[in-house]
Every structure is written in structure tokens, then in C-alpha cells.
Amino acid sequence: MRIFASLKIAGRALRRNKMRSLLTMLGIIIGVGAVIGSVSLTSGATKQVEDQVSSLGESVITVFSGNFTSGAMRGGWGSAPTLTVEDAKAIAGLENVVAVSPEVRDREQVLAEGLNWNTQVMGESPDYPQIRNWTIARGEMFSDQDVRSLAKSAVIGQTVVDQLFPNENPVGQTIRIRNLPFLIVGVLAPKGFNLFGQDQDDTVVVPYTSHMHRITTRTFVNDILVQAANDKVIDSVQDDITDLLLARHRSKEQDFTVRNQLELMQAVTATSRAMSFLLAGVAAVSLVVGGIGIMNIMLVSVTERTREIGIRMAVGARAADILVQFLIEAVTLSAIGGSIGILGGMTFSWLVAYIKNMPTVTPFGWIAIAFISSAIIGVISGFYPAWKASKLDPIDALRYE
């Protein structure tokens, strides 16, 4: 087969009818463009959500205490006192557990040199920054020794820094919580808002022992943060924790809940997967419509060029040469249409991302799929017209007016 010659002929034929070629491609251009554009934007949004989920920490399992029930009132997760520091220590001894932090939470009025701020005060272990995948911007995290000695040391978030120490380095300064002076040993790096719109930097972290014995008087923790060695063992670690706590609590009913990050991630990605299927449906419909447009124009083109086909056959073109010539024309149309659509869609998503300040992701997989399927559409829609052309009788074709 003389593919190169056929390519040359197809290129000439398309260039001869620029406007028509463009209009023929329009269906494919719009279809592919719309899909690539919207996929870029939705996967950008999905990526943003995924980043937020993973900012909660990697391979993190959270153990919530059970719900507190008083009469008909049920308190919700974390309200019943069922989890203890001893539970946390037992979990730390499990296989594939790399970090554990018993967590107690409370809102407190925090004072510093004439300024004050109401913020979340968290009691945590020194593993907390590691579990939450959070770095210390200045100073350092409090130590295990601080936990043992119920030290009055604190690590504060950026929002608290902005509110209480607008113009100075807070490390080494003192804040007062319930009139107790806490020494600031470190500042957490800014983390921004979480999935639920809460400012994660609006926080003060103190050793959980200090929190439980100095600020509040609690014997139970709200929840326990556990980090597994990796995502693969996360399910088995979760099962181990459940078994361990059931044994320790000797209760018939499970008075705690275990959740992991992957479950949250899956809930989020399920939405975006549904969106992707929807887009794939739109893409399929628009490609079929584009393909019908190409088939229509190719049929017109074959009829118009019957005489040309006759001439080519008279000078020695075989049926296969004619078939390939028209097929290549159709595929060229749809492939160029697909490429223009891809470029257009990407430009569109970049523009929207730029104007609306939204994240965008270049969906390379979708681009490949869009390009390949538009080429396939070209083959399918070009085949019938090309076959019709190749079956023409040279004598009849030459006489065609």
C-alpha cells in the first residue's frame, strides 16, 4: 500500500476545502474540547480535595470513643468517656503501628500580654506533628519528658501567632490558659483550612497529660490518633485495634468507632468517579455526533469527486488505493479535530483556572483517550464512504457529470 502517497493526496484534498474541513471537524472539536476542559477542571477540584484529605495525615486511623446517652439524648461520637490513655498505650504496642497520640480537645480563652483569643486547645503526644504530617516552622515540638512531667509547654498554630503575637517571635514567650503560664516551645507551619472549612492553624497544642490534669480534669480522652506503617496494612491494624479495645473494655457492645483516612478518601473519590462517568457519556455522544458529521461530508465528497476517482482508477489506482485515500481523509479530519479540541479544552480550563483562581490538572489519560477515540471515529465514519468510492466502476465514474 502506498500510504505516504495517500496521505499526500488526503492533505491536498482537505486543504482545497479549508472551510468545509473546519466545519466538518467542528463536532469533534466541540465534543473533545468540552470533555477535556471539564475533566481538567473537575480533576483539579478533586485533586484539591484529595490534597486536603491527605493533609490530615497519611495512613491515619482515628479511634473515637462511643456515644454518650442520657435518657433520650444521645451525644454523638466522642461524647462518652470510654477511651483512656492506657488504651492508647496498648495500641502503641500493636504491630505496624508507628505513632499514637491520645487526643483531648477543649476550647479555652488564651491570654498573652494584654491580648486574648478563644481557640481550640489540644492535648496530644509528641507524635502529633508526624501523624498529622505537620511540620514545626519555628522552635520544636514538646518532648516525651514534657508529657511525663505534665510540663506547661505549648506549640501554637499560625492563626494564634497572628492574633496574640502579631509583631514578635512567639517562641520563648508565655501564654496563659486558665491562668496557668505555658511556655511556647514551637510554632506549627501554616496548614490552612481543612475539608470542613475549619482553620487548622487556629490551635494550641499541649502535652495531653498537662491538658488532662492541669487545664481540665479528665480521665478519658476524646479520641486516639494512630498512624499505621503504610496504607497496605491499614485494614489489618484497624482490625487489631478493634479486637484489642473490645478485649480491654470487656463490653458486649462496641463502645468506640474506628475510622481511617482511606475511607474518607474513597468517599471523596466516589463523587469524582461518578462525575467522570457522566463526562465519558457526554464524550461518547459528542464523538458519535461528530462521526456522523464526518460520514455525511465524506459521502458528499465521494459523490462530488466521482470523476476524480474515475481518473485515478484509469491511471492505475487499485480499489484499495481509493479506499485508503478516503479513509485517511476521514481519519485526518477527525484526528485534527480531536487535537484542536484537546488544545481548546486545555486552554479553556487554564483560562477558567486563571480567572477563577481554581486548580486545574492536565488529564493526560483523557487526552490520550480523546485522541485515540477520535481517530477510531474517523475510521468508522470514513469506512462506508471510502468503501463506496472504491467499489465504483472506472468507466461509469469517468462518465459521471
Add this chain to the structure above:
Amino acid sequence: MQTNLVIKLEEIHKTYHTGEVDVHAVRGVSLEILPGEFVAIMGSSGSGKSTLMNMIGALDRPTSGHYWLDGIDVSTLDRDALADIRNEKIGFVFQGFNLLARTSALENVEMPLLYNHKRIPSHEQHERATHSLELVGLGQRTDHHPNQLSGGQQQRVAIGRALVNRPSLLLADEPTGNLDSQTSIEIMGVFQKLNEQNITIIMVTHELDVARYTKRMVVLRDGKIITDEAVQNRSFAEKELQQLRQAQQAVKLAP
């Protein structure tokens, strides 16, 4: 069979089955053509000359009989093989020129080379096409499109295209039918010049004036050959053109 014949037709019949009536377009034609001949096939419309021409041109197959072209029995070949024969052995010139519109003269002439089963490098395609156009006296107009050329020039491009694959046979179907008388003579001059270079030419025409430029006249009637003889009083294009020019100068039509 003798291999030095360009064409040997043996009892060629062609019958069309149109509806209930069978049309016998060609009924038993036998013909031998030697290399270097210049033959006119004549006949009124309906005489079967176009049908015969299509079969000689390997565009159609006879219902019965045999046709050898250059020693190959063409009457038994399939569609693809016929296409290859048309490409390599036959050059076509049509009444309506049949050039591709919006395509330069050079590209028109190159077209048969695209379908040659040997891959011809594009610089060689260029050279051969240019050479072909020089043969027909159009060496300077290679990049003109058909609509920028006169009828005579278009027919020259068509002849150049017919020659580009160096065929054993040049087949012309009413080549002067769309041309004025002076241009017709010029085109016949081109054919005579090519024939002098030993190219075999078969031309279908119904004009006696035009047939006089050939060497041999075959007349068909009702699908049969009724006369086949050498041309007496052969016309020569060069001489005719000269006379025409003198006549035009006499009335100040030409400088």
C-alpha cells in the same frame, strides 16, 4: 503467439445485459497492432468503438475472446491486475482532458507515478513528470493549474500524464473533440511527433480530418470491423499549420 505485437485481439465479443434485451456492442473483433503504429478507430456512435476502446484500455473485460497486451492475456485478469496494467502499460488521453482541478500541471502528471507498484522516490517523480511535460512542449508551465491553461495546453498536460509511466501504448479517446480546429492540428502534431519516437498510438475519433493524421484507419460498424487500411493522403500537422499561418497572415489575422 507473437510477442512483438503490442496488441492482439482475437474474436472479441462484448454483450451488455440491460434489462430483458441483450445488447451486442462488439461482435467478433480481431485486430493486430505492431509497435510504432498510429491507428485511428472510427465509427459512428453506437458502432461499438467506445466499448472496444474500454476493453483495449483494460477498463473493461470482453464477454468472450482474448486480448493480449504486450504478450499478457488481459482478458483473464482481475480488477487489481487490470489497474496495474492500466498504470504500467497504457497511457490514457480523454476528450474532456480529465485533469484534477486545483492541482498543478506537474502534480497532475505525477499522479500515475503515485500508483506505480514500484516505490518511486519523489525527486524522481518530479524529474519524470517535468520530462514528460517537456515532451509535450509545456516545460515552462509546470506550476499552472488547469483553469489557468487553454484547452490545448490542458490536453498537452493530459498527454504528459499518459506518457509519464512510459507505457507501451497511448490510447486517445476523441482527443480533439473539445478543441478548435487549429489547436486540434497542434495536438495531432504532438501525437505525430511522439509516434516518430516509436510510441504506439491508438485513437478513437469520428472525424475523418483528424483520422488522416494517423497511419492506419480501422472502421467499425455494428460491432464489427468493416475496413482496415493504411491512410492515403496522410496529413502532416507541421505542413497544415504552416499553410494555416500563411492564410491567416494573408488576412492579417496573424503577424
